[in-house]
Amino acid sequence: MRKSVLVSGSNGQLGRALQEASRFFPDLKIDFLDRNQLDLSQIGTKGKKIAWPKELLDTHYDYYIHAAAYTAVDQAEKDVKLCFQVNALAVKHLAEYLSTKNTKFIYISSDYVYHSLQNTPFTEKDLPQPKGVYARSKLAGEEAVKQTIADYLIFRTSWVYGEHGKNFVKTMDRLGKERDEINVVFDQIGSPTWVYDLAKMLLIIIDNGKAKETIGIFNYSNEGICSWYDFALSVMQFRGYSTKIFPVRTTAFPLPAPRPAFSVMDKSHFKETFGLDIPHWRESLHKCLNSLRD
Numbered sequence: 077m078r079k080s081v082l083v084s085g086s087n088g089q090l091g092r093a094l095q096e097a098s099r100f101f102p103d104l105k106i107d108f109l110d111r112n113q114l115d116l117s118q119i120g121t122k123g124k125k126i127a128w129p130k131e132l133l134d135t136h137y138d139y140y141i142h143a144a145a146y147t148a149v150d151q152a153e154k155d156v157k158l159c160f161q162v163n164a165l166a167v168k169h170l171a172e173y174l175s176t177k178n179t180k181f182i183y184i185s186s187d188y189v190y191h192s193l194q195n196t197p198f199t200e201k202d203l204p205q206p207k208g209v210y211a212r213s214k215l216a217g218e219e220a221v222k223q224t225i226a227d228y229l230i231f232r233t234s235w236v237y238g239e240h241g242k243n244f245v246k247t248m249d250r251l252g253k254e255r256d257e258i259n260v261v262f263d264q265i266g267s268p269t270w271v272y273d274l275a276k277m278l279l280i281i282i283d284n285g286k287a288k289e290t291i292g293i294f295n296y297s298n299e300g301i302c303s304w305y306d307f308a309l310s311v312m313q314f315r316g317y318s319t320k321i322f323p324v325r326t327t328a329f330p331l332p333a334p335r336p337a338f339s340v341m342d343k344s345h346f347k348e349t350f351g352l353d354i355p356h357w358r359e360s361l362h363k364c365l366n367s368l369r370d
């Protein structure tokens with residue numbers, strides 16, 4: 077029997093990538109929900125009965141991929157209540173409901189939960205120390221999942237970009253055409269993740285049965301590390317733009333939300349558990365830029 081999957085946040089970067097990747101998985105039956113069908117800002121708010129979308133009421137899904145989230149990191153510093161409502165409280169209600177339906181909950185979290193002075197790659201055993209509202213809300217979402225539903229997977233990912241939505245790669249691609257010079261921070265180190273790699277990985281582990289037999293938290297990004305400066309430089313080089321990039325410190329771009337200076341994640345646990353290779357970020361960047369050109 078085909079495995080069934082429900083995905084929220086269908087218009088986000090991950091939601092769109094899952095839609096694109098889904099055509100290569102004929103044995104999966106995948107349905108998608110957008111914000112109008114599942115509004116997380118309303119789920120479980122005081123005094124209101126939860127109006128679950130009919131997909132959740134009428135159909136049994138084997139897997140639920142929670143790709144929706146409040147992701148406006150800087151705005152979150154002001155929108156504390158809404159950010160926690162969407163990223164944690166609604167998640168708790170969803171997890172509660174899906175635990176009664178025997179559906180596996182796949183939650184997408186963030187490298188921002190790792191924010192300390194550590195300068196070696198973080199493993200899942202390192203103590204999360206999120207700073208800032210968005211980061212704390214993502215960890216609260218993880219806690220809600222762990223405490224509420226026994227059958228779950230959590231993937232912490234970082235520096236996500238793709239062909240759709242707003243992201244660093246698309247911004248650099250545009251600035252490469254428009255500007256002779258730009259400043260980019262060099263003192264934040266992490267690992268980019270092409271959202272299509274993340275989407276494909278999720279569907280592979282569902283399709284091959286590994287997701288069914290596994291529970292827990294996993295780091296997942298592309299292989300390799302870089303600064304935002306290096307990342308920007310690679311976009312310019314792949315594209316052949318002559319834009320000059322100046323490396324600047326984070327303090328040159330004061331922003332409301334704190335960013336970790338080092339958020340490189342160790343992905344050994346993922347690779348050992350799921351037996352999958354992960355592409356290097358440069359290789360994936362190249363593929364994404366090529367598909368942006370098409």
Ligand SMILES: NC(=O)c1ccc[n+]([C@@H]2O[C@H](COP(=O)([O-])OP(=O)(O)OC[C@H]3O[C@@H](n4cnc5c(N)ncnc54)[C@H](OP(=O)(O)O)[C@@H]3O)[C@@H](O)[C@H]2O)c1
Nearest residue numbers: 085087088089090111115116117144145147184186233236
């Ligand atoms: N982007 C990154 O660099 C990054 C890094 C680490 C982890 N992550 C995590 O990865 C996951 C996917 O991120 P992404 O980059 O795909 O995010 P995204 O492009 O910002 O998409 C988020 C999706 O959530 C939906 N959404 C927002 N508020 C909602 C609400 N109140 N009710 C229902 N849906 C709502 C949005 O709907 P609309 O389309 O209608 O706006 C959008 O479809 C998220 O959990 C995020 O926290 C992202």
